[in-house]
Amino acid sequence: DLGKAVDHILSGQSRKIDYGMAGRHFFLGSVGLGLIPNLAELIGHNTPRFGIGWSRKASLAAASVKVQQTSITIDEFKFDIAPLTININLLSYSLGLSLTPTSINNDGKAEIVFDIGQAKANLSGFIRKIFKKKYIYTDEIRMYRGQKIIISPTAERKLYLDGEIVKLKETTLKVETFPSKIRVYQKNAE
Template sequence: MARPRQQRTRRQHYVLMVNQSASCYQEKAVQGLINEIKRRNGSYTVYEPETALELLKQTEVVVGKRRSSRDLPAPYSRGGAVTALVACGGDGTFNLVARVAMVMDLPVACLPLGKTNNIARSLYEKPNIETATKRILTGSYKVIDCAVAADQPFFGSIGIGLVPELAEQLQGGQVPRFGIGWSRLVSRVAAGVELKKTVVKVDSFRFEIRPIILNINLLPYSVGLPLSPASIADDGLLEIIFDQGDHKASFSAYARAIHKKKYLYGDDIRLYRGTVISCQPMDGQMLYLDGELIKIPMETLEIRISPKKLSVLC
């Protein structure tokens, strides 16, 4: 009697792109993920580039978008074809790895080793190593949106005004754990934001503001706060959060409520949705983009939803 054939499952080959300069880098966290991959009979290749540019180039080599070289080696060939990329770092590391994964239609995951881990918080709810490791290895994934601003793709959020200032403050300090800490920090930083006349266009709706906060989210979290808790990851819409700049908004109360996910957007601080957003004048202003701070090099900043989406292991 002939035995029925069993379908062989594809062996998983994870490529770990490790940022050893991440704010909360832990070698044991990376090793723990490796041990779990081996326990499940998977394959892995680990890269530890020294700079952001090297990390981007090495990821391109991994997926076949760039030729390998002595300085940029190809992944472990006996492990089989690469089936997933894992960004071991913060939001900036995830952004670089994800932009390559999206182009090549590969799933990506995040082992959160940054300070605020906004993308991991948005996708995994609990941004700890144990939860992330389990989610990475489940094999299930969800699709999320990507957008482009200043010719740079992003997957979490961008911000002007309050959020870049908060990001700078947090670089040299601790992230508040409770609402009262966030309330004091946000209130103090908001008081120092320079108000600038800004013309904003959301699809066909045009208006002028002098905002303290101007944030555009695809995922809920920015700088450790759930600014857009109702955000849907794959709805194809940008969410813009802003105030009028007339000092009517209490940023102390805003921080306390948003930390608890209980803030209701209304007249003082508003939330609109659209597919194309433009802001001007922007030249020279600081832009927060998935955890990184860059100077805007153009007068008009246009943000558009990308036609491609990203698959994330979660």
């Protein structure tokens, strides 16, 4: 109903949140390479109810990730790793999991979560603990914050983009957040 929509907009019940671009793709929530797109495909619409279910699915998804040497630049800091997962969040949730519970949704920065590679991270345990809200980031799985993130190579890799899976054609993925915000109108529960 147009009248209700206009009334809702005029009510001022809104908040401002960050937005970003991942290559040529606009996003509001999160983007991910490796584990998260594979996990999203594996789960489909059958989200596990308990931590053990998430752990099993994460183990299967991690086993299907093709590990490759990856170069990451976060603002001016550059390093090379061979991760099973890279996830960039503007909001705390990705795939229904609170990967970055400390996310500030309007600070102009993204949280970057990745494992250091070398098969040191237990990703099924990581996902189970994230589901239970009991994970603390460590040396094996790290979290950084930044405005400009460059990841390469990315050609032919799957990208989780706010719930959709996109096949990347570009060799380099540039992710950027912006100082301007998007106003999101929220409906109060009735």
